[in-house]
Each structure stands twice: as C-alpha cells, then as structure tokens.
Amino acid sequence: AQSVTQLGSHVSVSEGALVLLRCNYSSSVPPYLFWYVQYPNQGLQLLLKYTSAATLVKGINGFEAEFKKSETSFHLTKPSAHMSDAAEYFCAVSQGAGGTSYGKLTFGQGTILTVHP
Amino acid sequence: DAGVTQSPTHLIKTRGQHVTLRCSPISGHKSVSWYQQVLGQGPQFIFQYYEKEERGRGNFPDRFSARQFPNYSSELNVNALLLGDSALYLCASSWGGGDTYGYTFGSGTRLTVV
Numbered sequence: 001a002q003s004v005t006q007l008g009s010h011v012s013v014s015e016g017a018l019v020l021l022r023c024n025y026s027s028s029v030p031p032y033l034f035w036y037v038q039y040p041n042q043g044l045q046l047l048l049k050y051t052s053a054a055t056l057v058k059g060i061n062g063f064e065a066e067f068k069k070s071e072t073s074f075h076l077t078k079p080s081a082h083m084s085d086a087a088e089y090f091c092a093v094s095q096g097a098g099g100t101s102y103g104k105l106t107f108g109q110g111t112i113l114t115v116h117p
Numbered sequence: 118d119a120g121v122t123q124s125p126t127h128l129i130k131t132r133g134q135h136v137t138l139r140c141s142p143i144s145g146h147k148s149v150s151w152y153q154q155v156l157g158q159g160p161q162f163i164f165q166y167y168e169k170e171e172r173g174r175g176n177f178p179d180r181f182s183a184r185q186f187p188n189y190s191s192e193l194n195v196n197a198l199l200l201g202d203s204a205l206y207l208c209a210s211s212w213g214g215g216d217t218y219g220y221t222f223g224s225g226t227r228l229t230v231v
Contacts, residue, residue: 004159034219043121043207044160044222090159104173105150105209105220107159 002027002093006108014116019078021111023091026072033074034092034105035065044090050074061085086115119143121210121223129229130198138193138226142210148172149191150220151183152207160207166191167213203230
C-alpha cells in the first residue's frame with residue numbers, strides 16, 4: 001500500500017520569498033515520486049519527478065525537490081516565489097519499476113499556494 | 118503536438134443516467150489512465166489501460182467501466198449516476214505502461230449530477 005501526506009492545505013508566501021511545500025510518503029517498494037501543479041479549472045501539469053536517479057530533482061519554473069529516503073519525504077521548493085506560482089500543488093507516489101500497480105498514482109490532498117505582492 | 122484531449126469539457130446529468138467520457142492520448146502514447154477528482158481533494162485512480170488491456174483498477178464500483186480502442190483513445194463509462202459522482206474526471210496518457218516516463222494529464226471533464 002502507498003500513501004501521501006501533504007502537510008498544510010494552505011501555504012501563503014510573499015512574492016520573492018522561499019516556497020516550501022511538504023510531502024511525506026509511505027510505500028512498501030522503492031517509490032517513484034511526482035509533483036503536479038493545477039491551476040483553476042485546468043488539469044494537472046507535471047513539475048518534476050523522481051525515478052530513483054539523482055535525489056535532487058530539478059523541474060520546470062524554477063522548482064526543485066529532494067528525495068530523502070530516511071525521512072520518507074519529497075518536499076518541493078522554489079527560492080523566490082512569483083505571483084504566477086499561485087495554484088494548487090499535488091504530490092503523488094507510485095510503485096515504480098518494482099511495483100505491480102501499473103499507472104496508479106496515489107495523490108496527496110493538495111496544498112493551495114497563495115502568493116502576496 | 119496536441120496534448121491529451123478530453124471531451125466533453127462540461128456535462129450535466131440526472132441521477133440514474135449513464136455517461137460516457139472520452140480521451141485521446143498524445144500521439145504515440147499507448148497508456149491511458151483515468152482519475153476522479155472530487156472538489157477539494159486529490160485525484161483518485163480509477164483505471165489504467167495499456168495496449169488495449171486493463172492493467173490497473175482502483176477502488177470504484179462496477180458502475181464504472183472503461184475501454185481502450187485500437188487507436189489508443191479511451192472511453193470511461195459510468196452507469197446509474199449518483200450525486201456523489203459529481204467530479205472532475207481526468208485522463209492521463211503515457212508512452213509506456215509503467216511510471217518511468219511520467220503521465221501527461223488532460224484538462225478534464227467536469228461532470229455535475231443533479
């Protein structure tokens with residue numbers, strides 16, 4: 001079984017401040033981990049993914065995340081927030097290459113990021 | 118290149134009716150997955166199809182069914198609609214059947230059951 005917990009359903013930052021969105025996972029096999037962003041009334045856009053290569057993953061729009069196995073975490077960061085970053089962010093886990101649940105992404109509940117001028 | 122396309126974008130149905138949602142994957146992608154996103158929650162996995170075969174099924178009742186066609190497009194069918202089926206239904210496509218390549222999501226179909 002696998003699960004994802006996103007700490008904080010709402011995060012508010014000022015423009016130019018550090019963005020930190022927290023994600024902890026549970027998986028019985030080495031996981032693949034993903035961060036997606038969802039703008040209002042739109043689908044999900046992939047920001048970055050971890051698939052057992054480098055533990056520090058760089059994504060689009062200046063976002064990056066670090067896989068920490070000992071902490072079962074995959075937190076998303078961005079050094080300087082921009083107004084256009086305001087959206088809902090979802091962390092997801094899958095069973096990766098060693099799993100049998102093909103195509104099953106398990107998502108967290110989401111974190112709404114608000115950016116203040 | 119066109120992304121993942123879903124139709125219709127919005128739909129209103131009455132309780133007890135049947136609905137069919139459609140998804141066209143990115144050209145060359147052979148895998149399609151379906152997700153249900155209820156307002157305020159993360160998406161929940163419904164099905165995955167790869168090479169026209171069901172490869173994964175989430176914890177949804179038998180009222181939910183799907184299929185994949187030879188051109189890799191897919192349909193999600195829901196029978197005997199309930200108010201609780203109101204949600205955004207997302208389709209995701211991938212080149213392979215596993216997770217290595219990541220998934221590209223469509224913009225979804227917003228289903229409202231009244």
